[in-house]
Amino acid sequence: MSSVRREAADSMHSAAIHLIRRVREVDEKAMGITPARASALSVLVFGGARSLTELAAAERVTTATMSKLVTAMEGEGLLRRYPDVNDARAIRIEATAKGRRILERGRERRLDLLEQLLADSSEEDVSAVRRAASVVERAIGFA
Secondary structure: OHHHHHHHHHHHHHHHHHHHHHHHHHHHHHHOOOHHHHHHHHHHHHHOOEOHHHHHHHHOOOHHHHHHHHHHHHHOOOEEEEEEOOEEEEEEEEEOHHHHHHHHHHHHHHHHHHHHHOOOOOHHHHHHHHHHHHHHHHHOOOO
């Protein structure tokens, strides 16, 4: 049974890489921001305000790297910093309306692309994709 799981993992790995590359092309053109900025902004838009440390941990980068990214994104009007109401020494970071709009438009474009990719698929294949997505989400603790 292990070899079957290994083959499934290999297939999913390959498909995921190709899919991410395809979606990334849409993201960079449509949103006009780098993948790193889009990813950090996504954490804030869909997960809510975070501290710099929390955002760095979510993105698996150092706080120094995230600090540079946040400073640049703040300068572009994509996010804002504000004092933490529970700790005057700490700051919170949240997406601005502009940042939310950019990310939501990007998500719509990605969904449009994915829908186009599935346009010629049978209902059975589309159901299989939905089931596979559900399995992956459960496996990574997302669902």
